[in-house]
Amino acid sequence: MSLPKPLLDAHGGGVFFLHGADEHRKAAAAKELVERYADPATADFNVDRIDGADATVERLASVIATPPMLAEWRVVHLRDAEEVASSPKARKLLLETARKPPPGLALIVQATVPRRSRARFYTDLARIATSSEFRPVPEYEVPDWLVSWASEELGAELRLDAARALAASVGTELGVLTQELRKLAEMAGVGTAVDLEVVRRGGMRLARQDRWAWFDLVGGREIGKAVRALPTLIDQGETAVGLVIGLSVQMLRVGIAVEGGKQALERALPPYQRFLSGRIAGQARRWRREELAAALLGLRRLDRLLKASSLPGDLLIEEWLLGLAARSRPRRGAVA
Numbered sequence: 001m002s003l004p005k006p007l008l009d010a011h012g013g014g015v016f017f018l019h020g021a022d023e024h025r026k027a028a029a030a031k032e033l034v035e036r037y038a039d040p041a042t043a044d045f046n047v048d049r050i051d052g053a054d055a056t057v058e059r060l061a062s063v064i065a066t067p068p069m070l071a072e073w074r075v076v077h078l079r080d081a082e083e084v085a086s087s088p089k090a091r092k093l094l095l096e097t098a099r100k101p102p103p104g105l106a107l108i109v110q111a112t113v114p115r116r117s118r119a120r121f122y123t124d125l126a127r128i129a130t131s132s133e134f135r136p137v138p139e140y141e142v143p144d145w146l147v148s149w150a151s152e153e154l155g156a157e158l159r160l161d162a163a164r165a166l167a168a169s170v171g172t173e174l175g176v177l178t179q180e181l182r183k184l185a186e187m188a189g190v191g192t193a194v195d196l197e198v199v200r201r202g203g204m205r206l207a208r209q210d211r212w213a214w215f216d217l218v219g220g221r222e223i224g225k226a227v228r229a230l231p232t233l234i235d236q237g238e239t240a241v242g243l244v245i246g247l248s249v250q251m252l253r254v255g256i257a258v259e260g261g262k263q264a265l266e267r268a269l270p271p272y273q274r275f276l277s278g279r280i281a282g283q284a285r286r287w288r289r290e291e292l293a294a295a296l297l298g299l300r301r302l303d304r305l306l307k308a309s310s311l312p313g314d315l316l317i318e319e320w321l322l323g324l325a326a327r328s329r330p331r332r333g334a335v336a
Contacts, residue, residue, distance in 0.1 A: 240313020
């Protein structure tokens with residue numbers, strides 16, 4: 001996994017504060033930092049892993065103050081730091097260490113900040129330490145993240161349709177997905193792409209229609225196919241609200257490509273999605289600016305109707321789709 005830029009660019013040791021709700025990526029980053037600083041030959045003496053629920057201020061202070069033995073760095077990985085942060089003495093110790101870390105210390109503080117917490121400790125630590133927040137990958141971006149992860153971590157090619165099928169089959173929890181993908185990559189073998197056939201052979205139950213391919217149908221103005229596939233999505237448990245959220249993201253990205261081209265889209269996309277820029281730019285060529293503006297206004301209206309109307313959500317989405325189809329027809333008298 002590529003570390004976030006603040007962690008990647010950090011020189012020397014000190015205190016690293018990893019926080020946010022994405023437990024999988026946060027733990028993976030902590031593991032990578034431990035591996036960066038720990039000397040394998042002396043790890044038994046110089047690496048301490050401490051769970052916040054079991055930590056005491058005295059133990060933390062002792063471990064932090066202990067210099068490295070026969071190595072450049074002493075690595076301390078404090079997991080679930082929110083458990084010990086309820087102690088004023090522990091908070092003071094961690095902040096003082098972040099302000100003035102002992103030579104040779106790499107302290108990795110991993111925490112999930114309690115919801116609605118207004119504790120100043122977390123904001124102070126994020127400001128003083130080398131900090132990175134790990135926000136959850138949105139559900140509609142999970143297959144794209146998985147494609148990039150397969151390339152970076154496994155050196156494997158994961159086809160986008162296979163990533164979408166895998167996410168539709170097992171869900172969007174990253175830890176489960178990466179575990180399943182490792183198995184599929186081993187099954188495929190070195191140098192062989194993980195495609196739909198590999199996913200099938202892996203025993204995954206494939207959805208008849210996945211939401212991501214459906215978003216591409218709409219983005220590519222294949223409206224008839226999108227209308228016909230909509231009931232299947234609803235039967236599979238997709239919600240109208242979830243589909244409208246995904247459609248809004250898709251159409252906004254098409255809009256960026258319409259206005260600024262492929263390069264503008266690449267700048268706007270997260271790093272793990274930039275490989276999609278060519279696909280979305282291709283969809284953008286099928287839209288005129290005024291048509292796209294009308295589609296986005298229609299989505300805003302659709303969002304309001306879903307909240308206020310008693311009509312079924314799939315019926316409202318179908319109405320929006322049929323409106324797109326009507327606007328795409330040539331005007332009377334237009335030259336073919």
